[in-house]
Amino acid sequence: MAVHDFLKLHITSEKFIIEPISGSVNNPDLLVIDRISQEITLQKNNGQIPASAISKNIYGIVGILRLVAGPYLILVTERKSVGAIAGKHIWNVVKTEVVSYTRSLTHLTETQVALNKRYLSLLDTVLDTENFYFSTTYDLTHTLQRLYNTSSDFQSLALHERADQRFVWNSHVLRELAQQPELSKFCIPIMLGNVSINTSTINNHEVSYILISRRCIYRAGTRFNVRGVDQQGHVANFVETEQILQCEDNICSFVQTRGSIPIFWKQKADLKRLPNPVVLDTDHLSAFQKHFDHQIYTYGRQVIVNLVNQEGPEKCLENTFSQVITSAQNKNIRYEPFDFHKECKKMRWDRLTILLDRLEPDRKQFGYFLQHRNKVNKTQSGVFRTNCVDCLDRTNVVQSLLASLTLHEQCVVGVKMNAFSMVACTVTSDAQTQVLIILVRSQ
Template sequence: MLSYKRTTLHLTEKQTTDNKTYVNLVEHCLKTESYYFSTTYDLTHSLQRLSNTSSDFVSMPLHERADSRFTWNGHILKELTQQPELHRFCLPVLHGFICITPSLINNKSFDHILISRRCVLRVGTRFWVRGIDTEGQVANFVETEQILEYEKVRCSYVQTRGSIPIFWSQRPNLKYKPKIKINAANYPEVFQRHFDNQVYNYGEQVIVNLVNQAGSEGLLEKSFSQFITNSQNKKMRYEYFDFHHECGNTGLRWDRLSILMERLEDDIRRQNYFMMQKDGTVLSQQVGIFRTNCIDCLDRTNVVQSLIAKVVLQNQLTKLGILDQGQQIKDCKTFNYTYNNDWADNADVMSKQYAGTGALKTDITRQGKRTKYGLLMDGWNSLIRYFKNNFSDGFRQDSMDLFLGNYIVEENEGVVRPSPLQSERDWKFYAIPVIFVIATAMCLICILIPDENISTQLMYILFWGTASFLSLAAIYIFGSEFVDTPKLVHSKDLSTSNFYDAVKTTKTS
């Protein structure tokens, strides 16, 4: 990172401190795995989109023809791209996951390629960015393309994932599962805008919803299904499957996912897949897509996406003659292991980028069953997620917002206008933890150091123990005061009135 200023001596002491924080934010964003670039291939477009382009498009510089939805350095390239002599230095950067795995079945060599592209339009962390915005963009939107290359023949299949496209939030507050808040107002135009964009980009939509039917997730499911029922778009089909109810929270009945796959058989067949010969002749095109989601669009979503992709890959391998008629991928143990691990690695990376830890339920993807080690790792990752989502995701959210240009640091910040980094905490943030530490320490001292009068000692233990309990309860009650909150963009909840004003403004413009 090169500074365009020769000195920082003109900055005030507070500005210097803020400047260090901003540099740390940028470095934190860049340290997140996994960024990719290519000097020759356009990673931001699927094979099918690239095949439908003109010669003029292919001759354009990579940064000009890249899909802006998946270009993570689009903001920082703006000034460089205005100077044609610098275009050769302007390579679009993709954030997501890529693996290229040389594989062998029946002595026939081919490449199995997996590319996941994270969208920049509503990016963020697990709890701070949920649902949809007024532009119709959803949180954690990822396009995943599976490519098969055999003797220069290429096959491609694309799926997407994205948060439930209604206005909802789930702010961290020290509880393991914060309460989900659904905006009561009805904004069908924003919902419709999202799916109009999806149909335009991908064709027919088969929406696979995997959230729980009970609790607050159930309320989201009802709202989602109601929007789809009321929608006038005929290129949408809704398929609901309560993953946890059908398979059990521990996944002991994972084989029941076959129920869902049977329901999707006709859709997989109808959607088809993209296939291109080595001379560039297109033999078939994908005409629809599966848009899958659970509550986070991570663990359950990845399991189902991998199963759908395996059915499609089975058809492609058979058509190319790599698999014999009647032969199954699961019968090819070496490749089946490779395939499962590619998708499990994809799940881990997607989860780290959104939730901060590796994915849950990857033992189902890797081994096709629930294991004791898998359950143990899920517990560990859930614990790490809890701490990261509550105590470090505010900083991580700010790092992405700064890097992507959602927040611009102004020259006079900290002098003419206040810096958002200088926001002060409520008194409870400082007072209650101090009371808890002192009370707990005094309680331990009273327990460890004996007193001649046992009744007096018990009274002190009871007093300081009660103080410890009450202060801990206060921390839990005022949990939102103690979490790490973003300071740049997502510092406050959007109220119903703010949503209404934003939607009205969007409609007017």
């Protein structure tokens, strides 16, 4: 079920009236919020919008947040198109606005006014983050393979109901609207991460290379302050990254994950540039198992690629991690440690081929998702779960190399299947090289 794509907010002294503008329905129902009683209702459009109302265009409702002064309505007031996936538009949130139900702060003490101002400032800081994305027609929170493996009943659900809650960053503030099913078309799930859609036309065929990174809402926090796993198995810095290659009605994807080492550890910030990590003296196995039970259920077999140093301050992380993996004895987990800094010191990036060669049998076995003219020809059976300490630089390098290898394969297989026919006429005996040259030139 799609969400209203374009709306108009009408503000009166007593009510917020939100009117859907886009769509084929004439005089669609209005969302009416009583600013005094705080009641939220869906009403027939019987011309009840007064001419004196202050009106403005909006592109979605982020949700409702209750602060010291009372409830605030959070709205998307400006958006930017980043492209389309399967013909469905994806939007980046550019500007938001926070509108108070109450018209004054006279009911608050000076202390309460100061607190409310502080909370609004924090809220503005969060909302000013550049990497919020949404779609009114496409489920950004699920991979292509997960979407394909769903039932018709699931697909008929509202976007906020069917969304993967790990990646819905406004789920808390949507609750008041979401608890009323009739308001589903006003509820947009918003994802934090990155969506990059690069489209080119090659031999009169439109080709898109898409990269989606979905940041998890659980155990969120800043560098040094949040590390490792919690009792529920959620880890810091967990990101699901999906690489999509799309040509007309043919589409394929490859998924990888990253996340903090799933043991209990901390790295308290101090005056050092890189404070030493400390592994806590506790049982790590239960939380580790919860984390990987969910990983295996969601993605299939796991290959853990651990890039931390195996000597020095990071050694304690590698030692404990490997011990817990051994204790778990899970046949669906394979562990591949690789001391990135030691192996690649003095700019010896070529030595990354040592790691890639070790991972190649798994990459071939996992495969990727490929849908050719609405028929699924391939599915992905497992993922690489990569980590370093921050899950940034070292992880980025290795994930990029794995993604590049799979992209090569997707292009070659696509040409052989005539799925990506735009390059078929230019492919020679060295198919892999030719496809890559064409894709690079198209950027």
